[in-house]
Amino acid sequence: MSTSEPKSSQTTSQDVLVDITGGSSSSTSTKQVESQAVKQRPAQSSSSSAQEGTTASYKSTESNENDKPVLMNDISRMMETMHSKNLMLKKLVRMQQARLELLKSENDELRKDVKRKDAQLRNAEVTIHGFTDRNSTRSSTACETRKTCRRRALQAARQTGAGA
Known part of the structure; x- marks a missing residue:
């Protein structure tokens, strides 16, 4: 499996785990992996609106951290x-x-x-x-x-x- 593009159209938690860590995950907890998968999962849907929604939610999370006041x-x-x-x-x-x-x-x-x-x-x-x-x-x-x-x-x- 390559880290740039998964083979299947949907990314599973095991694929994301391999993509993030580059190997097996005996020391990483499942909850950490799932939270990282949600943050770093690339949009795999063929629909452009789904990609825009994922990108917008990621950007809004990033902008809220900078705009706390x-x-x-x-x-x-x-x-x-x-x-x-x-x-x-x-x-x-x-x-x-x-x-x-x-x-x-x-x-x-x-x-x-x-x-x-x-x-x-x-x-x-x-x-x-x-x-x-x-x-x-x-x-x-x-x-x-x-x-x-x-x-x-x-x-x-x-x-x-x-x-x-």
């Missing part, structure tokens, strides 16, 4: 951005919690109002069933159905609500 500035900018987004999300959470509390209090008020109206309606039904209706001369016990009684109770509740 630029990388640190990028990381610093990303951290500032994440911090500002975090603060904005916390503010949104507080606003939503305040809105939830407001809705809960409104819900409680509406429940109390419904209970009060329900009690008024029950009192009006008792009045209709127990006594003579104010709008007629006959007794409420002459109601044909409960639906009629409920309707009369609602009317009575509306009249008392409108009068108050």
